[in-house]
Amino acid sequence: MHEFGIAESILAAVEGRADGRRIRRARVQVGALLHVAEPSLNDAFSLVAEGTVAEGAHLDLVTVPVRLTCRACGDVSTSVDPYAVCPRCGDSDVDCEGGDDLVLESIQLAEATHVPGNSRGDRGDSEGSS
Structure with a gap:
């Protein structure tokens, strides 16, 4: 199951962007040629993320299509089916181009309940405090 290697790569990227903050969700672009389910x-991400800032986080996948160029008629199209x-x-x-992407598009941080040094919490005081 090659998803473990991909999950480890995603975790490394997530941890780098999170800077120690907890992650709730990550959006990842995955090329069609990677054949990711x-x-x-x-499941693999859940296992590799145990004990990290991404523990319990969910991955949202966006499949990036492969570009197909037909050698017989010259037609250019895209498909999420590499075959x-x-x-x-x-x-x-057909010639295949692209579709081997693995890009961390975005992360969603878990909401903080308290910001150290801020007596108003993480949302601020709407009336302002002195």
Whole structure:
């Protein structure tokens, strides 16, 4: 299950951006050529994230399509199926480009209940305090 290697890479990127803060969710772009199953990746991420700032965090995956260029008719298209045939002529002689991306798009931090040194908490005082 190659999802563990991918999960470890995502965890490293998440920890780097989190700067010690707890993570609730991460959005990741995954290329179609990586053949990632979202449930399997979330399971793997749960295991590798135990005891880290990302423990309990959920991954949202965005599949990045592969660009197909048909050698027979020249048609250019995209597909999330890396084994796709040309949608125009049905030929299987296609060149694939891209689709091997793995990009941490965003992270959602867990909400802080208290910010040290701020007597008003993390939301501030709407009437202002002195």
